[in-house]
Amino acid sequence: MVHAxxxxxxxxxxxxxxxxxxxxxxxVLRDRDPLSLQLSEQPERVNLPALESERRLTIAGEDSELLDPGQLMIEVFGRGDIAGKLLILGTPGAGKTTLLLSLAEQLLTGANTQACAEGYDNPKTVIPVIFELSTWKNDIQSIQDWLIDQLYDLYGGDRKLKRYEQWLEQRVLLPLLDGLDELGMERQQKCMAKLNEFTRQYPQVVVCCRSKEFEESEIRLGNLRGAVELEPLSDRQIQAYLQQVEREGLWRQIQETPEMWQMLESNNGEAGLLRVPLFVSLAAAIYDRNQPFRTKGELLERYIDRQLKLDVRMSDRRKELERRKWAYTTVEKEPEVKLTRRYLTWLARQLDEISEVDFLIERMQPNWLGKTNRYVYRLIVCLFFGLIFTAVFGMNGLNFLIFGLMMGLMLGLFHPRIRPLESLQISMSRASIKDLTIPRKAVLVLSPFFALVGVLIYRGSLG
Structure with missing residues (x-):
């Protein structure tokens, strides 16, 4: 039964x-035509002997420019000399995460196909899962323990069964690790040291990182067996893409505008802005033959303006309406553009401060608030608990209200961080229902609440 x-x-x-x-x-690919990408092997990045000359990755003798990057990655991942221990590098916006997602999609398809044929208990059936290394916050935590915590956070489950611990012991979990560069250099190096400890024994792992941040680190991921790097776009690739999206005029504009032409040139060893797939696609989206952009800031500003225009928002709403419910019933009820920009800027700063990539509502914390709003939040907490104590114990007068406020203040000061009790995961299969347990923390927190409700109802019935 347990194995089932x-x-x-x-x-x-x-x-x-x-x-x-x-x-x-x-x-990621919404409203964008995919750019053809080119990969090069970088064995020296993982302390392997450098090649006599940098070579492009090929399959069956074909140039990688003509190949689907996802298909190319699965071939590289499975090569005998790499055997599933791979490093992916590239500049910001080069397509590292997209490449990792494409690799994950093919690995998951293969895992599902194999499982359907041979069963999930087959020791050869791997379970690929993408993890964000930006959530590694404890400098002394091992990668194995962090992976286990992340799996419980993502998928829930009863810790007594030790499912995820068994996956790691049996080597069936395939970690696909993104966002190493989001940790900041000091923590990144500590994380890389922990990764070296983990990969010394673990057979398969993929790590994704920005080239510059990886080079600046004093530590190398020497237990990985191969590294690939996304190369800057060539003139031919850029022109082919612009022709595909019917923006041929943008290439002429680049050639005729000195500031835009300069964006093709490398700067301090980094690829030129317009050789990065993300920025080429943004430039194509905001292309105006009468109004060239001249700086990176101007490009981003105009793209944001475009996305917040009424017609674009209405178009996006129509595309997504069937798939999800929106917070606002009509586009006219959405916040004004100025207010939207203000809140998005604030949110981006908060995520940058805590080195997070994805925004999840359950991870919002009171310390994100400004100084004044933090005081307001604590005052509300104090009033809430003060009223509860007064209502439950039925004591009148200012003294007990003050006592309640003091208790609320203590809770606000000593428990400043909000944590979700448990990821809610529901499966109505027979095995899952038998496996369903109520977490102890949930019992401890919810029991006083229901007791309070019962007391209030009882007192109300007595008049």
Whole structure:
């Protein structure tokens, strides 16, 4: 029975990962035609002997420019000399995460196909899962323990069954690690040291990082067996893409505008802005033959303005309406553009301060508030608990209200961080229902609440 539950749980995680990866790819590639990318091998990045000359990755003798990058990655990942231990590098916006998602999609498809044929209990059936290294916050935590915590956070489950611990012991979990560069250099180096400890024994892992941040680190991921780097776009690739999206005039504009032409040139060893896929696609989106942009800031500003225009928002709403419910019933009820920009700027700063990439509502904390709003928040907490104490114990007068306020203040000061009790995961299969347990923390927190409700109802019935 236990093995049946483990098999069913593995299948569930694979299916959920497939859905998440497809949604992320759909979002990343939404309204964009994919650019052809080029990869080069960089064995010296993982302390392997450098090649006699830098070579492009090829399959069956074909130039990698003509190949689907995702297909290319799965071939490289499975090569005998790399054997599933790979480093992916590139500049910001070069397509590292998209490449990792494409690799994950193919690995998940293969895992699902193999599991359907041989069963999830087959020791050869790996379970690929994408993790964000930006959530590694404890400098002394091992990567294995962090992976286990992340799996419980993402998919829930009863810790007594030690599902995820068994996956790591049996080497069936395939970690795909993104966002190493989001940690900041000091923590990044500590994380890389922990990764070296983990990869010394673990057979398969993929790590994704920005080239510059990786080079600046004094530590190398020497246990990985191969490294690939996304190369800057060539003139031919840029022109082919602009022709595909019917923006041929943008290439002429680049040639005729000195400031834009300069954006093709490398700067301090980094690729020129307009040789990065993300910025080429943004430039194509805001192209105006009568109004060239001259700086990176101007490009981003005009793209944001475009995305916040009424017609673009209405178009996006129509595309997504069938798939999800929006907070605002009509586009006219959405916040004004100025207010939207203000809140997006604030949110971006908060995420940057805590080295987070993805915004999740459950991870918002009171310390994100400004100084004045933090005081307001604590005052509300104090009033809330003061009123509860007064209502429950039925004491009148100012003294007990003050006592309640003091208790609320203590709770606000000593428990400043909000944590979700448990990821809510529901499966109505028979095995999952038997496996369903109520977390102790939930019992401890909810019991006093229901007791309070019962007391109030009882007192109300007595008049």
């Amino acid at each position: 539950r483990l098999r069913e749980w593995a299948g569930r995680v694979i299916h959920e990962q497939q859905a998440e990866v497809r949604n992320r790819l759909k979002y």
